[in-house]
Structures are given as structure tokens and as C-alpha cells.
Ligand code: HEC
């Protein structure tokens with residue numbers, strides 16, 4: 001479950017940062033047009049039944065015009081150096097907005113350092129990237145554009161291109177009441193679009209609400225997942241199927257450990273911790289883990305069953321680590337996978 005206290009503190013900090021920054025004028029403009037009769041139309045984001053309330057910074061209220069603008073920007077290769085890569089190149093809808101390639105290819109033909117992450121239900125997340133280096137959605141959206149392995153641009157260059165574009169200035173005017181484009185408005189629009197990527201149309205959700213039963217096999221898998229037998233729920237429990245936190249789940253030996261969260265916090269105890277991914281839509285998000293090392297779910301479950309490393313830095317919640325994992329039988333592995341597959345949302349990826 002999402003930690004609402006933490007969200008509250010983050011929202012306070014974000015709010016304070018916005019007040020202190022020079023964006024105040026734009027906020028004032030935005031607020032006044034939002035409140036005016038002819039301004040952009042508010043977009044109501046429905047919270048799926050069973051989900052907690054989401055957190056949205058006041059200064060980025062969703063509007064239809066903002067969401068549409070964000071969608072256009074998300075799919076536009078104009079934002080990359082060679083105009084050949086958009087956000088959607090590495091975050092494709094058919095793959096729940098992740099990338100089926102182990103690593104993604106950026107504008108200069110180079111590979112990213114990590115496996116791409118799916119983008120959905122980010123309304124219920126407050127830290128981004130495998131190593132948590134972005135502390136808000138807006139901060140996240142600033143980064144791909146200037147990352148040399150991804151879009152390799154500078155923000156002034158992007159703004160120039162958008163200002164010279166035949167349509168964008170009018171779209172910004174419609175969404176934010178100004179045709180003076182800047183990076184903060186670009187990322188606000190992109191975040192508005194991303195917020196609408198909500199995935200909750202699954203058997204898992206309907207069973208969670210007791211509307212339909214699971215099959216015997218899925219139910220057996222659920223028991224493995226939610227008990228000490230499989231030990232998954234500690235980190236992937238709850239309706240979001242993630243604790244939105246960072247752990248070392250024992251993938252690598254101490255010698256092969258990558259810094260992970262340590263690279264954004266500098267705290268020794270964060271070395272080797274990575275963001276817990278949601279287990280929703282695994283049917284579409286292979287390969288798995290921060291480096292895409294596992295091509296199939298079977299490989300993932302084999303790892304949790306018998307390949308977990310054990311040393312002091314491995315998360316104490318990996319309680320079965322001393323035996324190398326939870327030692328599941330072949331039947332239990334199948335049951336667990338059947339349960340995980342109930343979290344598949346075909347309508348979200350356009351298959352239904
Ligand atoms: C060249 C491929 C590439 C492009 C282009 C790209 N991304 Fe990503 N994206 C990635 C990879 C790889 C990661 C994981 C990287 C990491 O953790 O360092 C990621 C992570 C993310 C995340 C974090 C999700 C989470 O759960 O923490 C979001 C959100 C995101 N990207 C949005 C965007 C947006 C918005 C754009 C366009 C402005 C974009 N990406 C462009 C490859 C790409």
C-alpha cells in the first residue's frame with residue numbers, strides 16, 4: 001500500500017519548491033484560465049474501485065486540453081536530437097508502455113543502461129526510475145529529453161523547435177493560456193497524459209472486490225503469493241502489486257551488485273536496492289528486472305524458488321533467502337504464474 005504520510009510530505013515539498021521557483025507567474029496564469037469560463041475543460045480521473053486516492057500536485061490540474069497536448073508530445077520524435085525517437089519508441093502501448101527489447105535504443109543508436117519500465121498507474125507512484133533518482137513525475141519527465149542515451153537534446157533546443165512548430169504554440173495556449181512554451185509546461189502536459197494511463201481492468205481486480213471467483217489453480221497461486229510459502233506479498237502486495245519502495249531481492253552476489261538506489265541517495269545501506277516493479281501486466285512487460293535478464297516468467301519464478309542470493313545486504317523480507325529461495329514444486333510454480341496472469345489488463349494494451 002502506498003504510504004500516504006510520505007506522499008503528504010512529498011506533496012508539501014513539491015508545493016514549496018513550486019512556490020519558491022520562478023514558475024509562480026505561470027501558475028497564476030494557469031490558475032486564472034482554469035477558473036475562467038472559456039478555459040480548458042477539467043479532466044476527471046476516475047480512481048478505480050479498491051485503489052487508494054492518488055496524489056496530484058495542485059499546480060498541475062488535469063484538463064482535456066493538457067492531456068491531449070501531453071499525448072501529442074509523448075508520441076512526437078521532434079523531442080529527440082535526430083527526430084527519430086519519441087517517448088513512445090521505448091514505451092509502447094502494446095507492451096503496457098514498456099519495451100520488449102532488453103535495452104532500448106536512443107536517438108544516436110546507443111543502448112540505454114537499464115531495461116525500460118512500463119508506464120501505468122503512475123498516479124500512485126512518487127519515486128521514479130529503477131534507482132529512484134526522480135522524486136516527482138515532472139522531474140522524471142525532464143530527464144529522457146536531456147539523457148544522451150535517450151533523446152540527447154537540451155531543453156532550450158526542444159523549446160525552440162516547439163515554438164517554431166505550426167501547431168504547438170496554439171495547443172499550449174489552449175492548455176495553459178500562454179503560447180510562451182517552456183520546459184515546465186512541456187513536462188506538465190506529458191505528466192497529465194501519463195496520469196490517464198490507468199490499468200485496473202483485470203480478473204485480479206474483480207476477484208479483489210469479490211465479484212468473481214478465481215479458478216482453483218489461481219486460488220492456490222494466490223495462497224502461495226500471500227503466505228510465507230512464496231513470500232511475494234511483502235513487497236508486491238496490495239492492489240497496486242508493489243510497495244513502491246526499494247529492495248535488494250537477492251538477484252546478484254555481493255561482488256556483482258550494481259549501486260541502484262545508492263546512486264541517488266549516497267547511503268551505504270541503499271547499495272543494490274532497486275524499485276519494486278508492479279506485477280500488473282507481466283504478460284506484456286517481458287523481459288524482466290532492471291537489466292531485463294529474464295526473458296520469461298518461468299525464469300523469474302525459478303530465481304525466486306532456488307536462485308536467491310543470501311548475504312547481509314539482501315532484504316530481510318526475502319525470508320526464504322537462506323535456502324536459496326522459497327523452494328517451490330513445479331506445480332506450485334505453475335499455480336503462482338496462473339495467479340500472476342490474473343493481473344493482465346488486455347483492454348489497457350488495446351487488445352479488447
Ligand atoms: C531510448 C529509450 C527511452 C526513451 C526515448 C524514453 N524512455 Fe522512459 N525509460 C526508459 C528506460 C530505459 C527507463 C528506465 C531507466 C532507469 O531506471 O534509469 C525509463 C523509465 C521511465 C519512467 C519511470 C517509470 C517508473 O516506474 O519509475 C517513466 C515515467 C518514463 N520513462 C517516461 C518517459 C517519457 C515521458 C519519455 C519522453 C519524454 C521517455 N520516458 C522517453 C527508456 C526510454
Ligand code: HEC
Nearest residue numbers: 230231232235247249274275276277288289290304315317
Ligand atoms: C524483498 C522484496 C521482494 C520480494 C519478497 C519479492 N520481490 Fe519481486 N521484485 C522485487 C524487486 C526490488 C524487484 C526488481 C529487482 C531488480 O530489477 O533489480 C522485483 C522484481 C520482480 C519481477 C520482475 C518484474 C519486472 O517488471 O521486471 C517479478 C515478476 C517479481 N519480482 C515477482 C515476484 C514474486 C513472484 C515473488 C514471490 C515469489 C517476489 N517477486 C518477491 C522485490 C521483491
